[in-house]
Amino acid sequence: MTSYFIRRFLLIIPTFLGITLVTFLILQFVPGGPLETALMQMRTGGQQGAEVGSSGTTQGIPQEAIEELKRFYGFDKPIYERYLIWIGNLVQLDLGTSYKYNEPVWDVITERFPVSIYFGLVGFILTYIVCVPLGVYKAVKNGSAFDFTSSALVFIGYSIPGFAFGAMMLVLFGGGSFWDVFPLGGFRSEDWESLSFWGKIWDQVHHTFLPVLSYMIGSFATLTILTKNSVIENLSQDYIRTAYSKGLSEKKVIFGHALRNSLIPISTGLGHAISLVLAGSFLIEKVFNINGMGLLGYQSILDRDYPVVMGILVISTLLLLIGNILSDILYAIVDPRIRFK
Amino acid sequence: MNPENILEVKNLKVRFPIHGGIFLKKVAEVKAVDGVTLNLTRGETLGLVGESGCGKSTVGKAIINILKFNSPDAIIEGEVLLKTDEGIIDLVKLTPTEMRKHRGNIQMIFQDPYSSLNSRLSVGQIIEEPMLYHTSMNKKERLEKVSWLLEKVGLNPDQSKRYPHEFSGGQRQRIGIARALATNPRIIIADEPVSALDVSIQAQVINLLQSLQKDFDLSLIFIAHDLSVVEYISSKIAVMYLGNIVELGRSADIYHKPIHPYSKALLSAVPLPDPKRKGKERVILKGDVPTPLNKPTGCGFRTRCPIARDECALNVPPLELKRDDHFAACPYSE
Numbered sequence: 037m038t039s040y041f042i043r044r045f046l047l048i049i050p051t052f053l054g055i056t057l058v059t060f061l062i063l064q065f066v067p068g069g070p071l072e073t074a075l076m077q078m079r080t081g082g083q084q085g086a087e088v089g090s091s092g093t094t095q096g097i098p099q100e101a102i103e104e105l106k107r108f109y110g111f112d113k114p115i116y117e118r119y120l121i122w123i124g125n126l127v128q129l130d131l132g133t134s135y136k137y138n139e140p141v142w143d144v145i146t147e148r149f150p151v152s153i154y155f156g157l158v159g160f161i162l163t164y165i166v167c168v169p170l171g172v173y174k175a176v177k178n179g180s181a182f183d184f185t186s187s188a189l190v191f192i193g194y195s196i197p198g199f200a201f202g203a204m205m206l207v208l209f210g211g212g213s214f215w216d217v218f219p220l221g222g223f224r225s226e227d228w229e230s231l232s233f234w235g236k237i238w239d240q241v242h243h244t245f246l247p248v249l250s251y252m253i254g255s256f257a258t259l260t261i262l263t264k265n266s267v268i269e270n271l272s273q274d275y276i277r278t279a280y281s282k283g284l285s286e287k288k289v290i291f292g293h294a295l296r297n298s299l300i301p302i303s304t305g306l307g308h309a310i311s312l313v314l315a316g317s318f319l320i321e322k323v324f325n326i327n328g329m330g331l332l333g334y335q336s337i338l339d340r341d342y343p344v345v346m347g348i349l350v351i352s353t354l355l356l357l358i359g360n361i362l363s364d365i366l367y368a369i370v371d372p373r374i375r376f377k
Numbered sequence: 378m379n380p381e382n383i384l385e386v387k388n389l390k391v392r393f394p395i396h397g398g399i400f401l402k403k404v405a406e407v408k409a410v411d412g413v414t415l416n417l418t419r420g421e422t423l424g425l426v427g428e429s430g431c432g433k434s435t436v437g438k439a440i441i442n443i444l445k446f447n448s449p450d451a452i453i454e455g456e457v458l459l460k461t462d463e464g465i466i467d468l469v470k471l472t473p474t475e476m477r478k479h480r481g482n483i484q485m486i487f488q489d490p491y492s493s494l495n496s497r498l499s500v501g502q503i504i505e506e507p508m509l510y511h512t513s514m515n516k517k518e519r520l521e522k523v524s525w526l527l528e529k530v531g532l533n534p535d536q537s538k539r540y541p542h543e544f545s546g547g548q549r550q551r552i553g554i555a556r557a558l559a560t561n562p563r564i565i566i567a568d569e570p571v572s573a574l575d576v577s578i579q580a581q582v583i584n585l586l587q588s589l590q591k592d593f594d595l596s597l598i599f600i601a602h603d604l605s606v607v608e609y610i611s612s613k614i615a616v617m618y619l620g621n622i623v624e625l626g627r628s629a630d631i632y633h634k635p636i637h638p639y640s641k642a643l644l645s646a647v648p649l650p651d652p653k654r655k656g657k658e659r660v661i662l663k664g665d666v667p668t669p670l671n672k673p674t675g676c677g678f679r680t681r682c683p684i685a686r687d688e689c690a691l692n693v694p695p696l697e698l699k700r701d702d703h704f705a706a707c708p709y710s711e
Binding site for chain 2: 286
């Protein structure tokens, strides 16, 4: 088993190289890169300068300046060399400097981490806390009015895009034409630091409620129905009858025997919880004005801020690959029949 | 209740309603068990035989009151009287919670040793679990008993940490037996315990059941469709057809001198492992078993019976004493 997982970890390396290479290449060929942006700025800047000063300066940019810019951004070297340099820096844990923020990429990203981890974890935990018991209850009461109503609700939630739901919630509860229940957005209030301890918590919850609800609304259906179907399937198994014949109470049978086996498909999703630090949808973050990873990734693609794009890619790829392996480890832990070789 | 008996089943009926149509109204009813009466004395083995679908497993599950978990609609009528330390109890009338207290007295060995064990629990946990609810033993005593039981059923006590999938079919059925014995039951209902095993293992498991029966002073109801297995283990045999018992008597009597035409046909179909004995007359029945959805009136067997008469359609023939301790539900057969 150990050798299996060591092999799996070693396989991360080629997968990772493949993913970053392809993205690196695509990024280099997309028009509107930093070089063009800088040249554009210089041109407009040059024009202003020309107007302020007297006549005589050239409209064009001197060839040396362009070469200088190319060297600054590293475009003077062939593409494979640039990739190798980038990988070389990465091995030394140097993700480069952001073109836009002029700060190390690592600092730009870690600044957003707490916000994304917070929303990711809160959403994730709440989804499991709500969906697993709901799924079990629906399985036990299969076919009842409650089962039908809750299924209808989770599927309605599944079919509404999170950002649209978020916008609707803001219109309804954001203090516009209807009710003033929740703030319009942001991660915390501006005077958060000056609040009392409980005030801080209340303020945080207040700001968290709508965005988290929008994040989660689509994932309710999947997990709830997965749990329900899994429990129903297990409840009809022969060993459930054995458990009843032992004289166990219904509660013991459902939670000790049926749920235990139903958790196999559910728990494996936990491995991917690790990639939640990068969770977040830029649209929802935009709607609620939250400065998280989703928004950062989106902005850096628009700005052609390649080092940041690649930095986010590195982190999300690694987390996803490790999450996959964690899922497999969880499989082996929860299901004694599964042993990897 | 007869003082010799430990279990009396009186006129047990099990019906499964079938719902259909737009509003899921009850459209029909399967009479899976249609008035079964049985007695079990202490230490004896009663064999219950019949074709697939004749209701023999349903009788077993109805006795231990476990039908409702898989078929909540099932309608169970009649009496299942169990002699316990607290007096005689009618198991049919008990609610699931009341029934739990008595489950220790009467246990079942299930047919499929693969699916009837929870794959997420270790063998030790599977066997220990009933003791948690039916005994007041502490952890150490329970673990000792698990080891002891594993040894009793011919497994290595060191294997208690292993999981069911690590065992073969025969070993798994031994685990099922150890599990059933964990509560010191008086009665064990074995529902086709060997039909999922191959023949050499069948013999081992049956011999094990017989020796355990003596050691634990058990009364056994042995449900099977394999007549040679049933004859080997049973002291008394009941033959079932379409939800009714058609013949009941001592094992040797039924096997060698069957009375009911169905038992005769059934027994003539038993393959004899002797190529020289070809002389035995084979009774071939016409047609198929009627569906229990639409049972023939009167005697259920009359549509296939070689000696059926018009009168057979009138009444369900009762079991009547034909010879010494030998009952059959056919007025025209000797």
